[in-house]
Amino acid sequence: MANNFAVTAALVRDTFREALARKIFWGFLGCSTALILFFLFIMKIDVVEGAVATMSIFGKDTRTMDLTRLVREVHGGIAAFLYTAGLFLAVFASAGLIPTIFEPGRIELLLSKPVARHHILLGRYLGNVLVIAANMFYLVLAIWIIFGVKTGVWTYQFLYSTAITVFVFAILLALVLLVAVLSESAVVATMVTFGVMLVSPILAQRHVIERLLSSEWSRDTVRYFYFALPKVFEIGRICREIVLGRPVTDWMPVWSSALFGVVILSAGLYSFSRRNY
């Protein structure tokens, strides 16, 4: 057990080291820090009588509204931006971290060690998720603190956006992992994953699309893809609802996407255990 933990820790450490060496970690950290500095110095919020606020960016007043609502709205906007842009950036930047271990001359050495194949791949996967989680948490926590200090409003729901973004990233990374195992190509893995992300907002409009389709089989196909693929777009909407403090009425996109992630990750691990290197 202790040995399993030590092996996992070594694999995670190695992924962080590679992310640092490839400047992925620094790139993310730089972007996050720039965004934090923007909120720290550029945005100014004046609290009036504790309940109404004026927010100004570059010194120009933009809105005056209820303080808690203002903070929630801003949090919601930031969360939606981080979710969309962050996911694209995270997949793009870190997709190469998994296929690199399949390089000839590297994989044989890894497989010669007394570690189960699935453990090697899961360690790498976990390391990759943690690299992104660390950056997301740093960014969201810093923004949350800045807003809290500036306004005195500490709505904890904003912090959930980290967990939701990392959760969706983990699902998408499972797809990267499966495609990388099958194709041993970072490019193919990234393209397939981006494809799934881009098709998500289209499939989210399935009721509209179904009305436009004439045949039953084409409607079934759309339905199949909708239920089978991760619902990135709809989870983004759920993320915003949560940050805004609104109740979530339908959790289906979350659990069906989680199911997709588990199935795809299992398929990736199985394929890896069967492959010849």
Next chain:
Amino acid sequence: MPSDYAIETEGLTKIFRSFWSGAEFVAVDGISLRVRRGATFGLLGPNGAGKTTFVKMLLSASHPTRGRALIFGEDGRNHRARRPIGYLPENHRFPTYMTGEGMLDFYGALSGLDGPSRKRRIPELLALTGLEKWGGVRLGKYSKGMLQRVGLAQALMHEPTLLILDEPSDGVDPIGRRQIRDIMQALEARGVTIFLNSHLLAEVEAFCHDVAIIHRGKLALEGEVKDLTAGSGYRVKAEHVPERLAEELRTAGAAIFVNAAPQNGVPQSATPLNGFREFQFGTREAANRGVDLLRSQSCEIESVIRTASTLEDVFMRTIDGK
């Protein structure tokens, strides 16, 4: 019960099938091999013979189509069976972002070593491989020979009892080569089983006690180096040798004819070349007796040469069928 063999394979076979055409390629064809505990074993074969695929199947990096491989009696497919193995692959690609120390720490952890043991072993092994000043330097700055040495250090991190080395001297200068050989000899003295996959026949001959030659995926020859290279002896060249005397030498079993095409593998009485005949004697005594006999029949001795059958001769004969 612990096995007497470090490696045992039974009918190990690997067939690659083309996904599209379904065409088959037999890379390893039913190899059954045993490597004793504590042996120094050399695996030889021309390029594409199936050596690397065989080694990969031992390590379970490639799955056998048929047969099985046992490591110290345990099924090689079980990852725990690989615990006693230290492995240095050919054409390794160590992550260049790691330092020498970082790399040893990483692979040491994967080999099951705890933190304090890794801390103790890293400087020891860097010193052993002559890289003590390079531990903190990124592997991207290492020369090929240095990478080979740090790779060997990596294989030794957890003090393995079976060392599988794939071309360990590749790209290493003569001093480094000597260093690697000294390390291997020290390990052999400690009872570590060494399985060497090398193209350098002289290296295998100098170091290994047992060898196997793989050709076209099959086990072509296996045995102890001293037995396989036992064709050494003395070659005597003489003039004016009567046919009767030549036959007498041959039937006495003291000599075989040289410069004669063998028929069904048996040397035949040769037609003299420019009046000379050559005889191969297995021992010094036999050569002396032969020379005495030739001289007693007034034959002129042109030359007496000591000959040796090298592993290269054995290898070439096995591969070319000569």
